[in-house]
Amino acid sequence: GKESYRALNGLYVLHDELGSGGFGKVKLATHLLTGQYVAIKIIDKKKIGNDLPRVKTEMDALRTLSHQNICQLYQYIETTEKFFIIMEYCSGGEMFDYIVRKERLPEAEARHFFRQLVQAIAYVHSLGYAHRDLKPENLLLTEELKLKLIDFGLCARPGGPGLVNNKPLDTCCGSPAYAAPELILGQQYLGNRADVWSMGVLLYALLCGALPFEDDNMQLLYRKISNGRYYEPDFLTNSSKELLKRMLQVDPERRITVNELLRHPWLNSTYQAALKWQTIYDKNLVDEDVAREMAYHYGTQLGTMVGKIKEWRFDYLTATYHLLLQLKARGEKFALP
């Protein structure tokens, strides 16, 4: 109810709901100090019950992962009844809707998005995580059509059981259509390899506007996935077909790895710059213009403010810093009242 949103008073104003899921709901909101939109994922502790570990998993991942193609965590607030996860708002909506609207994407446009997904996943894997629930609904777009990866509720933590895991269905409870054969067969699997398979399904969806493996009957769907045979429309170029074949390898040992993917000619053909998969954000580097504006507003020395920002406490100060940095990156003036 309204009373438990007291934790947001004076900090954020809530607007309409963006969507919901088993976890709770995501609402559009305004960060009052900067006037910028944010997305707030509101989780009711009573309603998620034994799914609490999944929330903690996502929180840990979001706190650690900071990358130009991952939805940025700004702040989180925990009250006795709820979690409020304040994140970057992606006004371009879901990649899924974008593909449906355009039916399928020309190779060059598919490449534009797929490169960003590979960058995000190469970064996630470099920190020992695996996403494990890659699908178009978990890829959002900004107004500049930049891709942002979301929903780390099923991700595998570094060194945790998730990286080599023989838990069958429950961890891929999302949508089996994107799940790797070894995952749905409940075998031992490597999260990284399973992510590559899901990216192959995603690339097929971008290029073909359909899924490679589809059947209303779950058993027949599993049969198709574990056979790994799919229809190749003739509008696919040979290089697209070759890449899809390397990604949709049923045997995870024969499947292309993310590192090979980063160098694959299909990804780099029309681009001079090699894929910059590392994060552009450096936790030890605080933007001085932004810190100066904040120091002025809060009435502190610049050095003091830089020190406070570097604590990365994911409080209102962290949220303000990220939002001002975003305004600066967009070339907009960023003045605090």
Ligand SMILES: CN(C)C[C@H]1CC[C@H](N2C(=O)N(C)Cc3cnc4ccc(-c5cc(Cl)c(O)c(Cl)c5)nc4c32)CC1
């Ligand atoms: C289908 N899912 C299980 C939930 C759905 C909820 C709405 C959300 N959304 C949308 O569906 N728009 C259409 C707008 C939109 C805009 N900005 C967003 C920013 C962040 C997130 C977000 C949501 C969740 Cl559940 C996360 O875990 C993370 Cl890390 C991030 N969702 C956003 C979002 C997409 C996902």
